[in-house]
Amino acid sequence: MVDKTLKTCEEAVAGVFDGATILLGGFGDPGLPGQLLEALRLQGAKDLTMVHNGSGGGTHSLGGLIHDGKVRKLIASFPSNPGNMSFQEKYLKGEIELELVPQGTLAERIRSAGAGLGGFFTPTGAGTDLAAGKESRMLDGREQIFEKALHADFAFVRAYRGDRLGNLNYRMAMRNFNVPMCTAAKFVVAEIDELVPVGGIDPEDVHTPGIFVDRVVECVRHPEYLKITTEGR
Amino acid sequence: MSLTREGIAYRVAQDLPEGAYVNLGIGIPTLVSSYIPEGREVFFHSENGLLGMGPIAEPGHEDPDLINAGKQYVTLLPGASVFDHPTSFSMIRGGHVTHAVLGALQVAANGDLANWRTPGEKVPGVGGAMDLAFGVHNVIVTMTHVTNKGKAKIVAQCTLPLTAPRCVKHLYTDMALIDVTPEGLVLREFAPGLNPAAVQALTEAPLRVAPDCREMKVPAAFHAAQAAAR
Numbered sequence: 512m513v514d515k516t517l518k519t520c521e522e523a524v525a526g527v528f529d530g531a532t533i534l535l536g537g538f539g540d541p542g543l544p545g546q547l548l549e550a551l552r553l554q555g556a557k558d559l560t561m562v563h564n565g566s567g568g569g570t571h572s573l574g575g576l577i578h579d580g581k582v583r584k585l586i587a588s589f590p591s592n593p594g595n596m597s598f599q600e601k602y603l604k605g606e607i608e609l610e611l612v613p614q615g616t617l618a619e620r621i622r623s624a625g626a627g628l629g630g631f632f633t634p635t636g637a638g639t640d641l642a643a644g645k646e647s648r649m650l651d652g653r654e655q656i657f658e659k660a661l662h663a664d665f666a667f668v669r670a671y672r673g674d675r676l677g678n679l680n681y682r683m684a685m686r687n688f689n690v691p692m693c694t695a696a697k698f699v700v701a702e703i704d705e706l707v708p709v710g711g712i713d714p715e716d717v718h719t720p721g722i723f724v725d726r727v728v729e730c731v732r733h734p735e736y737l738k739i740t741t742e743g744r
Numbered sequence: 745m746s747l748t749r750e751g752i753a754y755r756v757a758q759d760l761p762e763g764a765y766v767n768l769g770i771g772i773p774t775l776v777s778s779y780i781p782e783g784r785e786v787f788f789h790s791e792n793g794l795l796g797m798g799p800i801a802e803p804g805h806e807d808p809d810l811i812n813a814g815k816q817y818v819t820l821l822p823g824a825s826v827f828d829h830p831t832s833f834s835m836i837r838g839g840h841v842t843h844a845v846l847g848a849l850q851v852a853a854n855g856d857l858a859n860w861r862t863p864g865e866k867v868p869g870v871g872g873a874m875d876l877a878f879g880v881h882n883v884i885v886t887m888t889h890v891t892n893k894g895k896a897k898i899v900a901q902c903t904l905p906l907t908a909p910r911c912v913k914h915l916y917t918d919m920a921l922i923d924v925t926p927e928g929l930v931l932r933e934f935a936p937g938l939n940p941a942a943v944q945a946l947t948e949a950p951l952r953v954a955p956d957c958r959e960m961k962v963p964a965a966f967h968a969a970q971a972a973a974r
Contacts, residue, residue: 615872
């Protein structure tokens with residue numbers, strides 16, 4: 512019997528090695544795997560390249576990993592949110608490298624990796640500072656620049672429901688980067704609110720088919736996140 | 745006399761047509777959704793995967809899984825949909841989102857937009873700004889006409905790093921409504937109490953005055969002087 516479930520986040524991050532590239536899901540709190548992140552921080556792997564839309568707001572998020580000096584490089588679209596002090600401090604001291612990527616290009620580079628493509632041409636960024644060093648062509652009468660697929664060793668995401676086959680279902684705005692990220696890494700772990708029996712997710716509601724997922728871990732929402740949940744309802 | 749931030753948003757909202765698919769940036773653009781005329785169906789898109797977004801959630805009714813691109817808790821209207829980032833940016837880059845309302849630091853006479861790197865900023869961030877500026881056909885800029893030091897923001901050439909070249913179609917400021925055309929900037933409306941010469945005096949790029957150029961029709965509550973007096 513196939514069983515992709517794990518009991519703890521510690522087991523899920525045990526294989527992360529120094530220098531690994533990790534896709535970190537979520538946009539804001541929805542879809543952010545806060546428990547896996549905390550387990551990763553405690554696991555101790557360093558020199559990590561993290562791929563995420565932002566740089567993490569509080570110490571419970573990506574900010575904690577950056578604060579602890581575990582991240583060598585961040586690939587992100589919006590690391591500049593004023594609340595992201597950990598990243599700002601390291602960046603200004605030259606202790607962390609930044610690759611800035613427009614948000615849509617970041618999503619598509621990840622999707623391309625998962626789809627087996629080498630990359631794509633896009634008008635986004637042509638003629639701006641972010642086109643520096645990139646191949647450029649005139650296509651359909653428009654200047655377009657080449658963006659490479661973005662592969663990773665690991666992807667960590669959060670979903671709403673999952674089963675032992677790795678099928679995932681998301682609520683509301685949780686899908687964001689998580690759907691493409693699950694396709695683009697060698698080892699994919701989903702933190703889920705609720706583990707359901709096989710067949711418990713209607714096939715029409717499976718947003719990430721199990722073929723893309725290696726492990727699922729059922730865990731309560733991170734305390735910081737749960738606080739919002741209980742206050743909000 | 746000039747318009748309040750709400751006044752700028754109100755004026756933009758009057759011009760969004762029925763059936764428009766609209767992405768609103770942060771700041772003045774966010775206010776636009778409050779002033780869509782009653783009965784006109786306009787759909788709001790958020791980069792993080794929402795179409796048919798409704799108002800900000802009432803306190804106590806926030807859904808922790810439902811935020812907009814500005815990380816505010818929002819609501820969905822009947823007929824809304826949720827989706828992932830590649831789909832969301834296909835809507836933007838593929839030209840399906842019909843209007844983007846964005847803030848700006850500088851706009852040039854040829855429609856060049858600079859809105860992603862502020863002078864003196866320490867950490868750069870681009871978010872979805874470039875995708876929107878390159879991908880959406882109707883890029884509408886809302887901003888104050890001049891900087892808080894009184895410097896022109898509508899310039900002959902941008903001195904700040906570009907978000908996208910030649911992308912802005914319409915400019916709505918607290919003093920004027922200006923179209924970007926192949927022949928340059930055209931002044932279509934000026935704020936109550938102003939005149940074309942007064943607008944030109946605060947605009948570095950040359951303005952042509954439209955033959956039907958007129959005073960803006962905006963309720964008195966949105967006139968800055970009145971707002972200050974209240």
